[in-house]
Amino acid sequence: MGFSLDRPRALAWRLVRLVIARCSVDYVGRLTAHLPMAERLLMVKADGSVLVHSDGGSYKPLNWMSPPCRLEEDPQAGVWRVVNKADEKLIITFDEVLHEWAYDLGVDPGLQKDxxxxxxxxxxxxxxxxxxxxxxxxxxxxxxxxxxxxxxxxxxxxxxxxxxxxxxxxxxxxxxxxxxxxxxxxxxxxxxxxxxxxxxxxxxxxxxxxxxxxxxxxxxxxxxxxxxxxxxxxxx
Missing domain, CATH: 3.40.1350.10 (Trna Endonuclease; Chain: A, domain 1)
Structure with missing residues (x-):
């Protein structure tokens, strides 16, 4: 199983990445949580945050890791490990990657307040x-x-x-x-x-x-x- 991007990995730090995959997710930290194997949307934002979404629950992710954190990818094992400064871990285990896409959104102009x-x-x-x-x-x-x-x-x-x-x-x-x-x-x-x-x-x-x-x-x-x-x- 591979994790390919259209752009070199060296540029990925400034890209938003969207991955649709069949995967399970485990959170290990002050508490533990498990999401069983299913098809999900993974989002890796340019600020370093990693979010796990399903086709439900409105805008809220099922689980996530906020920056500062680091994403460690092991393509051979089919595992992502997202680790924050408190050594809490979000472990994503892949069964199949269905689609992967990356794009540079550029500089955001910011929210226009009401x-x-x-x-x-x-x-x-x-x-x-x-x-x-x-x-x-x-x-x-x-x-x-x-x-x-x-x-x-x-x-x-x-x-x-x-x-x-x-x-x-x-x-x-x-x-x-x-x-x-x-x-x-x-x-x-x-x-x-x-x-x-x-x-x-x-x-x-x-x-x-x-x-x-x-x-x-x-x-x-x-x-x-x-x-x-x-x-x-x-x-x-």
């Missing part, structure tokens, strides 16, 4: 003390190689803080901020950089993941920020 989310970012930039006394804004839309961080701030101790702003805080937003922090902390002029995930509503699963990754969560009152709430209706 009116509420964009305005929320503006308001938080104007009222950065929402996050704590002594905070100051460094820059909005702070650039990184994979897209801009909504707000780059300094806290009262002068530590850089990357703030990701969402209208509704979900796991995808935490993953996005995690990738930003990984890159920002490679910059010796910025590091250490910590993260804050700010949203009007934060889902429990997203909050759990954020806390596990050392990211603070802040629930933001949009109406209070823009002065549209009724102060007489507040408890405090």
């Amino acid at each position: 009116g509420v989310e964009a305005h929320l970012q503006e308001l938080l930039a104007e009222h950065v003390e929402t996050f704590g006394t002594g905070w100051r804004l460094v820059r909005r839309e702070y650039p990184t190689p994979i897209g801009p961080v909504d707000l780059m701030c300094r806290d009262a101790d002068g530590v850089h803080v990357a703030v990701e702003v969402k209208r509704r805080g979900e796991i995808d937003g935490v993953e996005q901020l995690t990738r930003y922090l990984e890159l920002l902390n490679r910059d010796t002029l910025l590091a250490p950089v910590r993260g804050v995930f700010a949203a009007q509503v934060i889902k429990p699963q997203a909050r759990t993941l954020a806390v596990d990754r050392g990211i603070d969560c802040v629930t933001v009152d949009y109406d209070a920020l823009r002065g549209a709430d009724d102060p007489s209706a507040r408890l405090f």
Whole structure:
């Protein structure tokens, strides 16, 4: 069984790869999980993440490994091993590769935020003390190689803080901020950089993941920020 690409493997680091294969998947880490042999879609993104999809479950993968991680391929054994820095493993065992394709998507222009989310970012930039006394804004839309961080701030101790702003805080937003922090902390002029995930509503699963990754969560009152709430209706 072979794993061939139309382009040289040396270029694969900047390609998104799609593989349709009959395979089984085992996750070994803080818990264990097993997906029995079946036909599935495997996605290897240019940022290093590996996702396992079935023809169901909407957009959510059955299992995945987020970057930073490394993909070790053993074509002779028909096995992929995806290992992260915590030594957790996603082991994909192939029975048959039905199709494999790779493509360079180029530079993504980034998500165009809706009116509420964009305005929320503006308001938080104007009222950065929402996050704590002594905070100051460094820059909005702070650039990184994979897209801009909504707000780059300094806290009262002068530590850089990357703030990701969402209208509704979900796991995808935490993953996005995690990738930003990984890159920002490679910059010796910025590091250490910590993260804050700010949203009007934060889902429990997203909050759990954020806390596990050392990211603070802040629930933001949009109406209070823009002065549209009724102060007489507040408890405090």
